[in-house]
Amino acid sequence: MAEKESKGSILWRISKKFQYAADRIIPDSLVFCLILTFVVWLLALIITKTNPVTLCVYWFGGLFTQNSFAFQMGIMVVTCATTAKAPQVKKVMNKIAAAAKNQVAAMIILVIFGFVTSFINWAFCTVVGALFAMYLAHNVKGMHFPLMLAVIYTCMTFGQCLGPTASVYSLLATEGNFMQERFGGTLPQNITVYNPHNVTIFTIFAIILVLISIFTKPPKNEIVELQTSLDDVDVNYDVTERITPADKMNGSKIFMYIIGVAGLIVIVQQFATKGFMGALNMNFIIFLFIICNCFLYKTPRAFIEAYKDNMVLATEIIVQFPFYGGIMGIMQDSGLAQVIVSGIVKLATPTTLPIWSFISACVVNLFIPSQGGQFIVQGPLLIDAATQLGANRIDVVNAFVYGDECTNLLQPLYLIPMLAVVKMKLKDAWGMCAFVCLFWFIVVILGYLIVPSIIPWTAGSIYLV
Numbered sequence: 001m002a003e004k005e006s007k008g009s010i011l012w013r014i015s016k017k018f019q020y021a022a023d024r025i026i027p028d029s030l031v032f033c034l035i036l037t038f039v040v041w042l043l044a045l046i047i048t049k050t051n052p053v054t055l056c057v058y059w060f061g062g063l064f065t066q067n068s069f070a071f072q073m074g075i076m077v078v079t080c081a082t083t084a085k086a087p088q089v090k091k092v093m094n095k096i097a098a099a100a101k102n103q104v105a106a107m108i109i110l111v112i113f114g115f116v117t118s119f120i121n122w123a124f125c126t127v128v129g130a131l132f133a134m135y136l137a138h139n140v141k142g143m144h145f146p147l148m149l150a151v152i153y154t155c156m157t158f159g160q161c162l163g164p165t166a167s168v169y170s171l172l173a174t175e176g177n178f179m180q181e182r183f184g185g186t187l188p189q190n191i192t193v194y195n196p197h198n199v200t201i202f203t204i205f206a207i208i209l210v211l212i213s214i215f216t217k218p219p220k221n222e223i224v225e226l227q228t229s230l231d232d233v234d235v236n237y238d239v240t241e242r243i244t245p246a247d248k249m250n251g252s253k254i255f256m257y258i259i260g261v262a263g264l265i266v267i268v269q270q271f272a273t274k275g276f277m278g279a280l281n282m283n284f285i286i287f288l289f290i291i292c293n294c295f296l297y298k299t300p301r302a303f304i305e306a307y308k309d310n311m312v313l314a315t316e317i318i319v320q321f322p323f324y325g326g327i328m329g330i331m332q333d334s335g336l337a338q339v340i341v342s343g344i345v346k347l348a349t350p351t352t353l354p355i356w357s358f359i360s361a362c363v364v365n366l367f368i369p370s371q372g373g374q375f376i377v378q379g380p381l382l383i384d385a386a387t388q389l390g391a392n393r394i395d396v397v398n399a400f401v402y403g404d405e406c407t408n409l410l411q412p413l414y415l416i417p418m419l420a421v422v423k424m425k426l427k428d429a430w431g432m433c434a435f436v437c438l439f440w441f442i443v444v445i446l447g448y449l450i451v452p453s454i455i456p457w458t459a460g461s462i463y464l465v
Contacts (some may be wrong), residue, residue, distance in 0.1 A: 162193060197394075
């Protein structure tokens with residue numbers, strides 16, 4: 001018995017295989033991105049027979065197509081991080097973390113916290129989740145921090161599969177979207193998101209994630225505890241002495257309160273006229289957090305210093321997004337994405353199409369880590385195939401979202417801000433993320449094989465085929 005305990009639990013021993021690979025083959029995130037660029041270029045050269053020079057032109061053409069989205073992503077991460085690091089928010093997190101009296105309780109609380117904050121917003125969860133994991137790790141000793149980070153990151157990505165703000169769900173609910181003609185109208189989120197098949201599969205994996213977090217136990221000599229001090233995230237930004245008129249303006253609360261109240265008026269107006277779901281586009285979510293920060297930081301000096309301090313979290317996203325735009329350019333313009341998806345879809349039947357939708361999304365997401373951009377490539381092909389085969393089109397859409405989010409555990413772009421908060425490298429957490437990804441992959445495939453057969457779904461049937 002002592003021999004087995006010294007090696008850790010069976011789940012731990014399995015996870016070590018992934019970490020062993022991560023330690024040796026996973027480079028920094030930028031190198032990962034550059035390798036993917038070369039792989040896509042080579043695949044397009046071989047499969048589509050496109051001229052090498054033309055592929056380079058496609059790459060260049062795609063480089064700056066994601067500028068607007070990269071800025072939105074960057075400012076969202078910075079704004080949400082600024083909110084997450086506010087003293088008032090950290091005080092609340094510290095109180096919640098203090099409720100955990102042992103490692104099992106800490107992991108359960110971490111998962112619940114992760115899903116709740118993910119439903120609020122993925123970028124907010126990315127930063128506040130990492131900070132909360134730090135508070136838990138300081139409160140409960142002996143926690144394996146890479147596992148905690150993988151769990152909270154999984155909550156962030158998986159939460160989008162049942163959250164109202166995921167790109168595809170928001171797109172399909174928007175009047176005039178490019179898929180509207182194929183579905184014969186817009187798709188309300190009670191049909192796309194909150195249907196029995198999607199809720200059931202989500203619940204099953206959420207329970208399994210809790211079990212993974214509890215029963216993946218390393219031996220004491222292999223535990224990697226958090227090394228970052230909480231002092232590193234506790235900063236007072238408003239320390240300016242108010243001597244000159246300029247100093248007094250910089251430290252005045254009036255300016256931030258005026259903007260904050262104006263913002264609240266806009267927020268109420270948007271919700272009143274568009275409804276809660278209708279108002280929640282990406283720009284509005286960013287606006288919500290900016291207005292929140294007006295009240296959290298109160299003075300112009302504290303507000304801007306907090307933003308400056310968190311700008312570093314967006315650096316790699318802003319730098320790497322053009323490269324992923326280049327990858328997208330090659331995938332789309334050479335026809336490589338269509339070849340991959342069409343080849344996978346040809347293997348499908350009405351029953352298995354959601355599974356192939358999931359698998360194809362898993363593959364393509366490694367090269368196009370933008371759900372909206374990826375759905376532009378895959379959406380028409382998958383839905384046309386579903387119509388021809390008579391498959392459940394809503395299941396096909398949901399399976400696509402699960403696949404797109406699944407390989408975010410392997411594709412490091414969205415993990416970067418979290419790693420920056422806790423001051424860790426990609427290889428420190430990648431192995432654990434890949435380990436959890438294996439369970440995600442299995443649960444979703446089995447889910448779409450079993451759940452539709454045992455839970456008949458007729459609600460909203462006009463959208464199904």
